[in-house]
Amino acid sequence: MQTNFTDAQLRDPKIQRANEILRSCVHCGFCTATCPTYQVLGDELDSPRGRIYLIKDMLENERDPDAKTVKHIDRCLGCLACMSTCPSGVHYMHLVDQARAYIEERYRRPFSDRALRWILSRILPYPGRFRLALLGAKLGRPLRHLMPDPRLRAMLEMAPKTIPPVSRNDDPQSFAPQGTQKMRVALMTGCAQKALNTDINDATIRLLRRLGCEVVVAEGAGCCGALTHHMGREAESHATAAKNIRAWTAEIAKGGLDAIVINTSGCGTTVKDYGHMFKGTDLAEAAQKVADLTVDVSELLQRLEMPEGTGQDLMVAYHSACSLQHGQQVKTAPKDLLKRAGFQVVEPKDPHLCCGSAGTYNLLQPEISAKLKDRKVKTLEARNPDVIAAGNIGCMMQIGSATKVPVVHTVELLDWATGGPKPRALTKGNPANPVPMLR
Known part of the structure; x- marks a missing residue:
């Protein structure tokens, strides 16, 4: 794809990256075949190729986003099926992440949208707050049909029938391996998962210990930043991610880590991208080291020969x-x-x-x-x-x-x-x- 960024624009590392991605797109349209929103809506602008055109126009002209552009970018799931399909290796994830941050900075959403996004960013990444919200949603669920906004109905319907008890296994600590130690690993316990299903981390710790891992839950580690990152709230997501980088770097210095294990794949995708997120910052080297150590739990289990x-x-x-x-x-x-x-x-x-x-x-x-x-x-x-x-x-x-x-x-x-x-x-x-x- 031909681009027309100025030399002054290209001095911005973010625009440089966008330019690289845009130029790698050859308009082939393979992405439309696997894009869920295009299959559901049938609108070219709700396909990766269509969104790429919108993002290119917005960034090149340095224009404030309009409602049409925002609508189609917001409709993107971020599922990245297009990246699996693309024969040219277009890194759509980095491009759409940049577009979301640009929109968040320069577009004034309607009050209801701003309020909802603010509430989600202040609740979901915090397990204690999320538990309270789930309890409130559970109590309000019988009234969901009275809600005029479908998004509010969705929030009430999200509440599980039972809210799991708090697991002390998610607290900062170290679990000794059973038998001979093969690895020392840090487990990311996450945020929403600690409120929605505590059995997952418990099962992960049991299994890894059984296979010879010392499992560390690092002091100071928490939400990966994905929830706010995907809403374009870059400062918030990077602040959260920085806490994880510092927490795991401290564990590396203390006793070394063979891996950082993640059992929520949405978090894993983000943490593996920390090197890109912090490129050019004081945390760049540490962020890349964390990203290089990060594995999905299934990847680690294969190494351990379950x-x-x-x-x-x-x-x-x-x-x-x-x-x-x-x-x-x-x-x-x-x-x-x-x-x-x-x-x-x-x-x-x-x-x-x-x-x-x-x-x-x-x-x-x-x-x-x-x-x-x-x-x-x-x-x-x-x-x-x-x-x-x-x-x-x-x-x-x-x-x-x-x-x-x-x-x-x-x-x-x-x-x-x-x-x-x-x-x-x-x-x-x-x-x-x-x-x-x-x-």
């Missing part, structure tokens, strides 16, 4: 989160591990398509999100599985809200198959199968 398991004769429909298969290009590891653990693994039709969760997308764009959710659930249920597995809490909540098939994290099944407790979602609330604390 033993074969029983699998309990269950058929597992594996949902590949977009942030894992497209953002991190981790596609086969979770399925291979589940098969090794003895499970029968099937995939839905069009496994590359998004479920519609996408961070805060299901709250900010509920109509489009609902269509994508319905399609994904139908394709999963068509495989008649005993259980649905995914590697991202957002996908789990999204899919679980529309199916009666139990939805669990991949690591919960792997933990169970190799000696851990049966996942809570498969016990139907049976108190005879408690999930023990790790201390």
Whole structure:
């Protein structure tokens, strides 16, 4: 794609990066075939190629974003399926992230939009606040049909039927390995996950300890910054990310780290991009080191040569989160591990398509999100599985809200198959199968 940035504009590193990305696009349109919003809406401007044109025009002319441009950029899921499809290697993620930050800085949204985005940025990254909000949403859920704004209805419908107890395993501490130590790893416990499902981190710690890892929950680490980053709130997301970089750098200095393990793939995609986010800053070297150490839990389990398991004769429909298969290009590891653990693994039709969760997308764009959710659930249920597995809490909540098939994290099944407790979602609330604390 031909660009016309001036020499003065190109002295800005952000514009330099945008120029590189734009010039790599050859207008081929392969991205439209795998773009969920284009398939749902049928509008060229709701495809990656269309959005690239809008972003190019906005950045080149240094113009304030208009409502039309903002609408189509906001409709982007950030699923990154286009990056898996693109034959030219267009790094759409960096381009759309820059566009969102530009819009946040220079566009005055309607008051209701500003208020909702502010509320989400002040609640979701903070587990304590999020728990209180979930409790309020649970109480207000019967009144959701009275809400005039579909986004408010979506927020009330998001609340799970039961809010899990606080897990002390998420507190800063170190868990000793069982048997001979093979690795020392830091586990990112996240933010929303600590409010929505505490079993995932518990299962991860159990499994990694069983395989010879000392597991460290670092003092000062928290939200990865993805939730605010994808809303264009760059200063907030970078401040949050900087805390993680400093926390893990301190652990590296203290006892060394073989890996930084993440079991929420949306977070993993962001942390693996810390090197780019902090390029040219005082934290650049440390950020790149953190990014280089970061792995999805499935990647680490493959390194550790997880033993074969029983699998309990269950058929597992594996949902590949977009942030894992497209953002991190981790596609086969979770399925291979589940098969090794003895499970029968099937995939839905069009496994590359998004479920519609996408961070805060299901709250900010509920109509489009609902269509994508319905399609994904139908394709999963068509495989008649005993259980649905995914590697991202957002996908789990999204899919679980529309199916009666139990939805669990991949690591919960792997933990169970190799000696851990049966996942809570498969016990139907049976108190005879408690999930023990790790201390």
